[in-house]
Amino acid sequence: MSRVTLPLLVLLLLVSAVAAVTLGPADITAPEVWSVILHHLGLLPESPVSRLRDAIVWELRLPRVLTALGTGAGLALSGTVMQALTRNPLADPYLLGLSSGAALGAVLFLLSGFALLMPLGAFLGSLGALALALLIAGLLGGATPTRAILAGICISALAASATSFLIFWSATGDSYREILSWLMGSLSGSLWSDAGLVGLALLVCAPIILLAGRALDAFAFGDSAAAALGIDVPRLRWTLLGATALLTGIMVAIGGAIGFVGLVVPHAVRLALGANHRRLLPHAMLVGAIFMLWTDTAARTLFDPRELPVGIITALIGAPIFLLVLLRYRRIT
Amino acid sequence: MSGLLVDNLSVHRSGRPILTSAAFTLPPGAVTGLVGPNGAGKSTLLAALLGLVPATGIARFEGHDLPTMPRRDRARLAAFVEQTSATEERLSVRDVVALGRIPFQSALFPGDGRADHAIIEAALAETGMTAFAARRFDTLSGGEQQRVHLARALAQQPRLLLLDEPTSHLDIGAQLTLLALLRHRAGRGVTVLAALHDLNLAIRFCDHLLVLAGGRVVASGPPAEILTPQRILAIWGVHARLLHDPANNRPVIVYDRVAPGARLHNPD
Numbered sequence: 001m002s003r004v005t006l007p008l009l010v011l012l013l014l015v016s017a018v019a020a021v022t023l024g025p026a027d028i029t030a031p032e033v034w035s036v037i038l039h040h041l042g043l044l045p046e047s048p049v050s051r052l053r054d055a056i057v058w059e060l061r062l063p064r065v066l067t068a069l070g071t072g073a074g075l076a077l078s079g080t081v082m083q084a085l086t087r088n089p090l091a092d093p094y095l096l097g098l099s100s101g102a103a104l105g106a107v108l109f110l111l112s113g114f115a116l117l118m119p120l121g122a123f124l125g126s127l128g129a130l131a132l133a134l135l136i137a138g139l140l141g142g143a144t145p146t147r148a149i150l151a152g153i154c155i156s157a158l159a160a161s162a163t164s165f166l167i168f169w170s171a172t173g174d175s176y177r178e179i180l181s182w183l184m185g186s187l188s189g190s191l192w193s194d195a196g197l198v199g200l201a202l203l204v205c206a207p208i209i210l211l212a213g214r215a216l217d218a219f220a221f222g223d224s225a226a227a228a229l230g231i232d233v234p235r236l237r238w239t240l241l242g243a244t245a246l247l248t249g250i251m252v253a254i255g256g257a258i259g260f261v262g263l264v265v266p267h268a269v270r271l272a273l274g275a276n277h278r279r280l281l282p283h284a285m286l287v288g289a290i291f292m293l294w295t296d297t298a299a300r301t302l303f304d305p306r307e308l309p310v311g312i313i314t315a316l317i318g319a320p321i322f323l324l325v326l327l328r329y330r331r332i333t
Numbered sequence: 334m335s336g337l338l339v340d341n342l343s344v345h346r347s348g349r350p351i352l353t354s355a356a357f358t359l360p361p362g363a364v365t366g367l368v369g370p371n372g373a374g375k376s377t378l379l380a381a382l383l384g385l386v387p388a389t390g391i392a393r394f395e396g397h398d399l400p401t402m403p404r405r406d407r408a409r410l411a412a413f414v415e416q417t418s419a420t421e422e423r424l425s426v427r428d429v430v431a432l433g434r435i436p437f438q439s440a441l442f443p444g445d446g447r448a449d450h451a452i453i454e455a456a457l458a459e460t461g462m463t464a465f466a467a468r469r470f471d472t473l474s475g476g477e478q479q480r481v482h483l484a485r486a487l488a489q490q491p492r493l494l495l496l497d498e499p500t501s502h503l504d505i506g507a508q509l510t511l512l513a514l515l516r517h518r519a520g521r522g523v524t525v526l527a528a529l530h531d532l533n534l535a536i537r538f539c540d541h542l543l544v545l546a547g548g549r550v551v552a553s554g555p556p557a558e559i560l561t562p563q564r565i566l567a568i569w570g571v572h573a574r575l576l577h578d579p580a581n582n583r584p585v586i587v588y589d590r591v592a593p594g595a596r597l598h599n600p601d
Contacts, residue, residue: 089421218432220422224385225415229489230408230436274469275422329421 005273009286016290017069020297021061025304026053033057059192064300065293067190068310070198071255072265072292074247076284077209079262081244084216084277085237089267089329090149090322093126093248094259097155101129102252103183104159104166110179111170119197123249129155130245185258185311187296194254201250205243206285212240213278220275258292258311260318265291267325335395336361336524337382337493342390344374344381351377353548355390359526359541364512364519366535366556367528369545370569375528376416378545379495382526383413394493394524408436411493412486416501416528419478420471427466429481430456433488456487459514475502483511487518494518496527500534512538532560532586544568557584566592 021033036057038044047054075093082091093099105125106118114121136151167179181188215236218226227233251258265288266280273279292310295317299310337359344352352374359365367375381388384400384407392399399407412433433456434449445453457463460480465473470481479502486494494515500508508531515525516538526543529535535542536556544552544559546568552559565573570592575584 084422087421214432214435214438217422217424217428218435220420220424220429221415221418224380225413225418227385227404228383228408228413228415229432230405232404270423274428275424276428 006282006286009283009290013069013286013290013293016293017065020065020068020293021057023297023301024056024061026056028053028057028061037062063192063195064187064190064296066195067198067254068187068293068296069289070195070202071187071251071258072261072288072290073206073285074198074202074251074288075258075261075292076265076288077206077281078244078247078251080266080277080281080284081209081212081216081240082262083266084219085240086148087219087222088148089325090263092260092263093244093251094257094262095149095322096133096152097129097159098126098133098245098248099252099257099259100156100159100163101132102126102249103257104163105249106253107163107166107179107183111166119250119253122253123246125159126249126252127242127245129159130241181309182256184309185256185314186299186307186309187255188300188307188309190254197250198254201247205247208243209240210281210285212236213276213281216240216277216281217275256309256311258314260314260322261288261292263325264314264318264321267321335393336363337526338391338393339382340391342378342381342388342392344377344386344388346386351548352381352388355545355550357543357550357553359524359543361524362519362522363540364515364525364527364538365541365543366539367526367543367545368530368532368535373545374548375545376497377548379413379497379526379528382495383407383411385413399493405436408489410491411495412489412491414479414482414486414494414496414499416497418482422471424470425466426462426468426470426473426481427453427457429470430462430466430484430488433485436489452488452490456484459487460484461510476504476507479503480507480511483514492523494523494525494527496525498528498530500529500531508534532565536560536583536586537581560584560586 018030018033022028022030032049032053035044035047036049036054039047039054040058049057079092082093082096083089102122102125105121105123105128109115109118109121132155133148133151136154137147140147140151163183167176215226215231218229218231223233266284269280269284269287273283295313296310299308299313302308339358340356342352342355343350355378367378369375377386380386382392382399384404388400394410397406397410399411430453431445431449434445434453437449454463457466460483462477462480462484465477465481470478473481479499483499499511503511512534515527519525539556542554542556542559543550544564551568552564560575562573562575565571565586572589572592574587574589576587578585
């Protein structure tokens, strides 16, 4: 089945990407989009598109579309991995507090004058939140789904209040508003450098995660079953959690705390294709990219000329689905 | 062929001994029954042999020290069927059996080749699960799930097969089928060690018995010699008689009553 669905999803992703670039206040057609792309790739010597429209496509919309695709793919991958590793259907970078930790790290670096190192701060923040979540769940007597979520709530609250305090203390005027919008989750103003950073994070982490698909299936029956199949459980767990923290950190540094993508997408794909991770991971990655692209396109076009933080839309879609997941797994939570 | 040689194997948990200086040898290509009351340490012994719990001592099989050898190599040599192994994941039966091929696949190209597929199908057929291959694992009955885990273990093509109460969820027909399957594997040179509760099944299907009580190996040998009324009384606290079954020339145990003051369960 993957032989049909994966190429189909790739096709859908390409069509969606071009379609999303055409959408917006300035009317731009798909052929124009193609000619701008081909022109900038040096395959079309003369662009038939005006300089302004060329800039709208190449400088504004294309980097944003690519950033959205990469962010969605990364968040969906992170969620899938966390759910498998913790045997917790509710695990998600947002619900476990990784996003809040990353936001705190990013704001801390930003306000102390290291704006360029913001992604590093976000990575450290998400790593710290992850370690803290596992520690708290351990103190409660083991990382059951409920305990992990409770730990996540605690960390989120703590990180959010620290973040708010930092902003209250040092941000003023425009930067205040900008930071708040970013915290709610927004891809507004994404540049090529953002798209590049997201792409780089995916390039490093996605292969590691995709190759671990089989091993993640073995985790379905618990750690000792995985170990009996020759898997180095601690090493795999820490490698994958590290990759997840890195992905989440970068995604948060670029797009803020965009919630529920890591929860909604993997569950939807699981429902359709089952939990075999060698199928699930690549599908979740592509579906996550497409989902993020369309929610972000909605965020920037629905209330034109005003822009909605995309995190509001993903939460609007995600929270009810979170409830459905809770109901479905009520036996084990 | 050396079989399994275990010497001075001990497991401590929170400072308490769970398994104390276990020492025994298992003949190669034989079915050995691991018997003993609840809490005797049967599951711990099986886990310790595979390095799944921290243990001290030696467990040599075909020239390798099982607990300390590289885990991938060990998973190619020895397969384990745990007592309970459920999941919330939506995996198909074939997905679960395919897990048995993990130790044979390279990290960079972890796909099932043609040979893997053939082995998976053979394991499904041998356990009678072919018709279930596309079913979701979590919708199966306990007995069917146990058979799927056995099929997964067979897909590992092990030389040593460890099973923790593989018959616990099976009806009597399925129990006999499973034990016949283990005998068949043993006939092809696989060394089998299975924790069993049903002593009559153990007598009938095992070449060799290992009796565990209070974390110690208290007896080891052919079933008919090991399971005497005195030992059954001493270890299980049950008065029993052994009758002779002329059909297969083996004894049959008849349980009469629990001895006064005998504990039903070891506190654990």
